[in-house]
Every structure is written in C-alpha cells, then in structure tokens.
Amino acid sequence: MSTRLAAVHIDAARPAELAGFWAALLGWQVAGDAVVRAPASDGCELDLVFVPEPGPKRAKNRIHPDLASSSPENQRAKVRRAQELGARRWDIGQGQVPWEVLIDPEGNEFCVLEPRPGYTSTEALAAIVVDALDPLELASSWTGPSGWRIAAREPVIVGLRAPTGRGPWLEFLRSAEPKERPNRLRLALAGAPGAERVDRDQEGNEFVLLDQA
Numbered sequence: 001m002s003t004r005l006a007a008v009h010i011d012a013a014r015p016a017e018l019a020g021f022w023a024a025l026l027g028w029q030v031a032g033d034a035v036v037r038a039p040a041s042d043g044c045e046l047d048l049v050f051v052p053e054p055g056p057k058r059a060k061n062r063i064h065p066d067l068a069s070s071s072p073e074n075q076r077a078k079v080r081r082a083q084e085l086g087a088r089r090w091d092i093g094q095g096q097v098p099w100e101v102l103i104d105p106e107g108n109e110f111c112v113l114e115p116r117p118g119y120t121s122t123e124a125l126a127a128i129v130v131d132a133l134d135p136l137e138l139a140s141s142w143t144g145p146s147g148w149r150i151a152a153r154e155p156v157i158v159g160l161r162a163p164t165g166r167g168p169w170l171e172f173l174r175s176a177e178p179k180e181r182p183n184r185l186r187l188a189l190a191g192a193p194g195a196e197r198v199d200r201d202q203e204g205n206e207f208v209l210l211d212q213a
Helices: 015-026 072-085 135-146
Strands: 004-012 035-037 047-052 063-067 100-103 109-112 125-132 149-153 157-161 169-174 185-190 197-200 206-210
Touching: 004 015, 004 135, 004 206, 015 035, 015 047, 015 072, 063 185, 072 100, 072 109, 125 135, 135 149, 135 157, 135 169, 135 185
Parallel strands: 004 047, 063 109, 125 169, 185 206
Antiparallel strands: 004 185, 035 047, 063 125, 100 109, 149 157, 157 169, 197 206
C-alpha cells in the first residue's frame, strides 16, 4: 500500500495555544484537537498537528517551517503580525540575510522569507525545511514514501514538490551537524497499515506512520 505525506507533527507543552498561534499567523483554521488545516484555496494538503509534550525545547530544531511573502512590505507585515501573536526575532548565527528568523511562543524556529520566484504558488507556507548531512540522498529517499518528486536541486538544498504543484516545498538543506536528540517536528505519512507508530529515516529523523487505509 502506498503512503503519502499528510502532516507535520509538532511537540507542544500547550498544544491548543500553539495551534491557535499558527492558525492565526497562516490564516488557516483549527480543525479538531489542535490540528491546523489550510483552506482549500491555499493548496496545502499538509495539516499541522500539535502533540502534547511537557518537556522543554533544548536545542535548535532540525525541521522548521518557512513562510512566503509577496513583497518587502508584505514580509515586514508578516513579521509584525507574528510578533503581535507572541513570536520573537531570534539569532541562530544567520548574520546579514534577507529573510527574518523568529521563534514561536514555544521556541520553535521559523523564517519569513523575502519574495522569491520559486514560492509564488505556495501561498502562506513556503516550505518545510529539513537539515540533512546529504540533501540529495535524503531527499531521494523521501520521494517514494511522500509521493512527492524532486523539483529543484542545488548543491546545498534539494526540494520536493507535491504532485499538484501547489502548497509548500519539502526542502532538504545541507547541515554539518548530525542529529543528536529526538525531533520536536516530525513528518507524518498516511496510508500505512497497522496502528500509528514512529519510524526513522536514514539520517535518524523520526517520522509518524498513520493508519488511514
């Protein structure tokens, strides 16, 4: 039975509150218990699912979301909106870059990107970015389980795109740092037979298998 990329699971000490933050920031809706879902017009088929986890965040996440913007003014407006909702600017050593790095109310990093041609059809969520020791190898290993295809390839970043050509990219970004602790953000695949369970990819990133047969 084939699987498909269906969601991103995010650990949260206060799932409902964090779901509310992300729903307001993205302009999505809270559907059910701490599940944030894009409207049909957005084109994103991935839910954001906030999972109870009382433990604190201890290090930079290896998986993070990027938000798209349509103009410099729109980028600044999205940063202001994020801050009004409880986000803060954050320094991860990025230096002088055209995108803005912030953290959500529970410390999860995300970026508000400057306008980029490759994200004109992504709507609110530009990408889910995964740190990778070998971006091409890891991206290639995800094409089968996700049902997405490689649509952009550079030495430091490889991007997968959904069959519809809409919604966010799934990007694998080169990083020299190996995975050392459980991820607080995990990709989730639907269509796996059996009870819901957690597996790991070849670089040790946990992912969730959902029984939706």
